[in-house]
Amino acid sequence: MRAVTHVALCMLCGLLGYQIRQVSTMRKGGCRIPRSWLWFGNWSTQEPPSKLPRRTDAKSFLRPVASAEVSHQLPKLFHCDPLEHVIAINLEDDRGLGRRGHMIEEFKRVGIKNYNFFPAVDFKNDAQLKREEALLGGDMCKNPARCHNTLGCAMSHRRVYEKILAERWPCAMIFEDDAGLADNFSARVAEMASGGMPPFDIVLMGWCWSAKSKITPPDDMKSTPELRIGWPGMCIHAYIMSIHGALMFAQANTPIRITPDAVMDGSHHHLNRTRTHISRAGGQYTGSYWYTEPRLSWQDANADLLGGGV
Numbered sequence: 001m002r003a004v005t006h007v008a009l010c011m012l013c014g015l016l017g018y019q020i021r022q023v024s025t026m027r028k029g030g031c032r033i034p035r036s037w038l039w040f041g042n043w044s045t046q047e048p049p050s051k052l053p054r055r056t057d058a059k060s061f062l063r064p065v066a067s068a069e070v071s072h073q074l075p076k077l078f079h080c081d082p083l084e085h086v087i088a089i090n091l092e093d094d095r096g097l098g099r100r101g102h103m104i105e106e107f108k109r110v111g112i113k114n115y116n117f118f119p120a121v122d123f124k125n126d127a128q129l130k131r132e133e134a135l136l137g138g139d140m141c142k143n144p145a146r147c148h149n150t151l152g153c154a155m156s157h158r159r160v161y162e163k164i165l166a167e168r169w170p171c172a173m174i175f176e177d178d179a180g181l182a183d184n185f186s187a188r189v190a191e192m193a194s195g196g197m198p199p200f201d202i203v204l205m206g207w208c209w210s211a212k213s214k215i216t217p218p219d220d221m222k223s224t225p226e227l228r229i230g231w232p233g234m235c236i237h238a239y240i241m242s243i244h245g246a247l248m249f250a251q252a253n254t255p256i257r258i259t260p261d262a263v264m265d266g267s268h269h270h271l272n273r274t275r276t277h278i279s280r281a282g283g284q285y286t287g288s289y290w291y292t293e294p295r296l297s298w299q300d301a302n303a304d305l306l307g308g309g310v
């Protein structure tokens with residue numbers, strides 16, 4: 001009986017913690033890292049909006065696949081060209097226009113010609129999201145503000161992973177539509193990958209360790225980035241996902257329950273869902289996390305103010 005009470009109490013605490021984290025993510029838009037998951041930082045600092053182009057000549061959107069139809073078979077050989085499948089998650093209707101224009105300009109500026117947009121989940125209308133949120137139980141999603149952009153954002157990312165699995169792409173480069181890209185991004189990534197990519201689950205290109213670092217371009221905009229193994233911090237607005245990582249991340253967040261970057265966090269969240277792949281216990285990283293040094297992306301504070309956040 002005591003054990004049962006104990007378990008119940010622990011679960012209650014867990015739920016409360018989760019709810020507090022959910023509440024702290026309520027912001028205007030964009031895939032947000034809950035404030036409480038950062039070590040320090042000032043989230044109220046925002047630059048005024050600048051005049052950004054609002055172009056409509058977007059490349060075509062890719063079609064998502066139904067979760068149930070996704071194959072879980074992995075290819076035997078792994079060869080990843082990070083620039084082969086470049087994807088920007090963006091609301092497909094007019095609400096996404098501002099940030100779509102932002103990404104078109106960014107891609108053009110840094111020499112990425114071959115890319116597609118991918119429809120962001122509209123948390124208000126997405127039936128699958130609602131069904132999965134209902135499975136969370138408790139009151140967690142009764143107030144949609146607690147769930148909305150956090151889990152909607154997670155579902156957007158998961159659908160890209162499902163697309164990778166369905167298409168059997170070895171890897172894809174994924175951006176949220178408020179990403180800022182470092183100078184000469186395309187050539188530097190090509191140079192970085194020219195010797196072949198290591199077997200990785202995920203390579204973070206825009207990691208952050210504070211609110212400021214999240215929106216600050218790197219000092220070094222010239223070097224060929226090095227691939228380093230480990231977990232540099234939160235943020236998942238710019239990364240390369242392998243098909244292996246896509247399988248792991250999709251499974252770890254089906255049904256949906258945590259933000260896309262929390263899936264990587266093997267020391268706080270939902271250990272029983274991610275630990276078989278990922279552990280950061282004792283400073284050891286057993287998941288195949290990698291990151292680029294220097295960073296190649298940041299979250300553009302001006303793009304954040306263009307609306308259409310997902």
Ligand SMILES: *[C@@H]1O[C@H](CO)[C@@H](O)[C@H](O)[C@H]1NC(C)=O
Nearest residue numbers: 040041042043044045046047
């Ligand atoms: C955060 O930034 C705002 C605006 O720059 C400032 O008014 C506020 O004092 C800062 N808060 C902290 C805790 O630094």
Ligand SMILES: *[C@@H]1O[C@H](CO)[C@@H](O)[C@H](O)[C@H]1NC(C)=O
Nearest residue numbers: 184187188189191222223224
């Ligand atoms: C862009 O990056 C490539 C590969 O690192 C390098 O050869 C080239 O000089 C860079 N161009 C500029 C303008 O920095």
Ligand SMILES: *[C@@H]1O[C@H](CO)[C@@H](O)[C@H](O)[C@H]1NC(C)=O
Nearest residue numbers: 011014015269270271272273
């Ligand atoms: C994983 O942990 C959650 C609580 O964090 C619990 O509700 C769930 O039943 C656990 N799942 C398994 C397979 O142990």
